[in-house]
Amino acid sequence: MSSPIKIYWANALFGQADRNFNAECAATLRKAGYELFLPQESVAETDIAATSDIIFEADSAAIYAADMIVACIDQETIDCGVACEIGIGHTLGMPIIGLYT
Numbered sequence: 025m026s027s028p029i030k031i032y033w034a035n036a037l038f039g040q041a042d043r044n045f046n047a048e049c050a051a052t053l054r055k056a057g058y059e060l061f062l063p064q065e066s067v068a069e070t071d072i073a074a075t076s077d078i079i080f081e082a083d084s085a086a087i088y089a090a091d092m093i094v095a096c097i098d099q100e101t102i103d104c105g106v107a108c109e110i111g112i113g114h115t116l117g118m119p120i121i122g123l124y125t
Contacts, residue, residue: 028059032087034110035096036103037064045096053094061086063105087112092119 033050036042043064050062066082067074083105087093093113095106113120 028057030059030061030089030091032061032090032093032109032113033063033096034093034106036099036106061090083109084112088116090118092121094121094123097122097124 031053033046033053035046037046046062046064050060050065053060063079063083063086066079066086071078087109090113093109095110097106099106110120
């Protein structure tokens, strides 16, 4: 049996609507058998004392461990964190799927 595909989920985290959308999509993908890193669930994101450096290192490590990125690109101007995550994934040569709803 092969291991599940590891997805890094990239989307804005600033509003409750984004967080709810992220959680719904994560649940759907996990139910379908994918392994998924959702930044809003990361200790770096949930620890109030986490610095931007800690968040960047944790999220970058998750991208390096992923097989692909799914990036939500619904915002009028792409979220700067999502743009950075796409850039890291592109540098690594990994597949990136843009999700526009």
